[in-house]
Every structure is written in structure tokens, then in C-alpha cells.
Amino acid sequence: MAQPGREWSRRQSQEFIHNAISHIRDSTEGSSAIVGVSGGVDSTVAAVLVHRAMGKNLKPVMIDNGLLREGEMEFVASSFSGLGIELKAVDARSRFLERLAGIADPEAKRKIIGEEFIRVFEEEAAKYEGARFLVQGTIRSDIVESGAEAQTTGDERETRLVKSHHNVGGLPEDMDFELLEPLRDLYKEQVRLVGEELGLPKSLVHRHPFPGPGLAVRILGEVTAQKLEILRKAQAVLDRQISEAGWYDRLWQCFCVLPNVRTVGVKEGGRTYGHLIAIRAVLSSDAMVARWAPIPHDLLNAIALKITDEVPQVNRVVYDITSKPPGTIEWE
Numbered sequence: 001m002a003q004p005g006r007e008w009s010r011r012q013s014q015e016f017i018h019n020a021i022s023h024i025r026d027s028t029e030g031s032s033a034i035v036g037v038s039g040g041v042d043s044t045v046a047a048v049l050v051h052r053a054m055g056k057n058l059k060p061v062m063i064d065n066g067l068l069r070e071g072e073m074e075f076v077a078s079s080f081s082g083l084g085i086e087l088k089a090v091d092a093r094s095r096f097l098e099r100l101a102g103i104a105d106p107e108a109k110r111k112i113i114g115e116e117f118i119r120v121f122e123e124e125a126a127k128y129e130g131a132r133f134l135v136q137g138t139i140r141s142d143i144v145e146s147g148a149e150a151q152t153t154g155d156e157r158e159t160r161l162v163k164s165h166h167n168v169g170g171l172p173e174d175m176d177f178e179l180l181e182p183l184r185d186l187y188k189e190q191v192r193l194v195g196e197e198l199g200l201p202k203s204l205v206h207r208h209p210f211p212g213p214g215l216a217v218r219i220l221g222e223v224t225a226q227k228l229e230i231l232r233k234a235q236a237v238l239d240r241q242i243s244e245a246g247w248y249d250r251l252w253q254c255f256c257v258l259p260n261v262r263t264v265g266v267k268e269g270g271r272t273y274g275h276l277i278a279i280r281a282v283l284s285s286d287a288m289v290a291r292w293a294p295i296p297h298d299l300l301n302a303i304a305l306k307i308t309d310e311v312p313q314v315n316r317v318v319y320d321i322t323s324k325p326p327g328t329i330e331w332e
């Protein structure tokens, strides 16, 4: 079994790329494929790797499911165009939100998003005659955490379902594609090394991971357009503060959660009844275990002030001091 890849050498990354490209060419010869790009490291590296093997027989598509971060679509499209790869943007925001209406259960949300994602993809694929494969940026920790590992290793420690990762457990059974998952044996650090070796910019390769179901798993309870707007604004403030303070690259992830809790506050002498934002920041090397990050109090203070100042619906900010285990990194 591959170990978390800090110690992977450049030569191993090059060998991996060489073997993956020839394997993909052999197994897809004459066919075409589509890839769902999320803007995350995994799907981006998978797309670029498969693009190297298949060229224009690969159609990269990015679905705007309405659960993306602020400016995400534009950032990803321009990053791809910088690599000479044409990305098709699909606006499916209202479709996802309609299907999520009234759904509060975390696993139900994940399944709906996974299913809807595939449906939209099937519709896109139908526009590309002969698209036979669906490329996914699934990595090893997605498989282990989804319990799928049980089928291959029988290791009881790895068999418990933690949560259905969008690109593994959430797939509907009647899917029309064959899956191509070139990164499934790699850990995140190895994926980043492969990305660098493929010539991807550091700003993309070293982005914090972002889950397939997006902001939906950071809004506890029902997902609505109003809650998404609050979370998006708070996240943009947090990203800016963390980057300006030089903390971004030290953290595995750092994000806002909207726990669907409202509290009483006071602003300009008047009572407020606003939303609570929780900040989650962790240190990790592979997401299998994680420690809450010791962000300096001064920085936490600045973040809380900025969020409550710039996001008027928020009047309280808390910091999550739970490691993994017993918590997971995401709240849902």
C-alpha cells in the first residue's frame, strides 16, 4: 500500500505519470471521455493527466452546482485556459438547489448531490458522441473513508462508513459511464507532486482541498440560497485574512461552517439576532487524521472582527478545537 507521499521522489512522480498515461491510452483507445472539474487539486490533476493521454478526446466540464466558493468558476476557467485546455461551464445552480430543498440529513444531501452531478454529466456527455468514460479525481483517502476499501483489503479498521464521499459512495447504480480514476492509489501529497510535475501552477496545486458536495456540507440542515450567500462571503473574508497573515500554506484546510444556529448580539446599541459562523482550521498530511490548528489569538480576533463587519447577517464567530478523530474535518 502506498504511504502518504511526502517521501515520494520526483522520479517516482515521473514514473507514475508515464505509466498512467500509457495505461489510459491503452484502455481508452478510440473512445472519448468527459471529466468533471471542481477546481480542487484532485479533479484538476486528474483532468490534466488524462488530457495528456487523450488530448481533445477529453472534454473537461465544470458544473456550477451553486455550492461553489466566491469567484470559483472564473478562477478555474482561467487556470485551465492558461494550460491551453478548454473548459465548458454548465450552469446547474437552480437544479441542485431545488433538489436540496427541505433536505437536512447529511448523508441524504451527499447522495442527492452525487446523483444530480452524474445526471448533469450524462446530459453533457450525450452532447459528445461516443463519450464512454467519466474521469474522476478520486484519491485513496476518499475510498478508505467511504468504506469501499473493505472489498479489496478486508481490513476491519477501514470498513466503517465515515461518510459517503461524493465521488465514491454517492454514485447511482444505473450510471452510463465506465469510470476512469487515475489517482485512486495516491494520497493527497502524491497528487500534489504529480500536479507539480505536470507543470500546474503552485496556486492551484497547493490549494486547500474542497469537498465534492461543496458548501452544502458546511451548512448544517437545509441548504438555501440565503445561507449560501452568507457562507460564501464569510469564506472569502477568511481566505483573505489567512493568506495575508501568511498562514494559508501552513494549514491543510481552513474554512467557515454555518451551523444553522442564531444567537442574540448587539450592534450600534441595538439588539441583533444573527447567524453563527464556526471557523475550522486543521493541520494534516493526508486528511486521515488531523489536529486543530493553533492559529494565533490576534489573528482569530482579526478574522472575527472582519467577518462580523463585512457579513451583516453574522453576529458571532466561534473556533472549532476538535481534532480528527474524534471529529471529521468537515462538519457533515
Ligand code: XMP
Pocket (backbone or CB within 6 Å): 142, 145, 162, 163, 164, 165, 166, 167, 209, 210, 211, 212, 213, 253, 287, 324, 327, 328, 329, 330, 331, 332
Ligand atoms: P473528512 O470530513 O471526512 O474529510 O474528515 C477528509 C477530507 O476529504 C474532504 N472531503 C471530500 N472530498 N468529496 C471530496 O472530494 C467529498 O464528498 C468529501 N467529503 C470530505 C474534506 O474536505 C477533507 O479534506
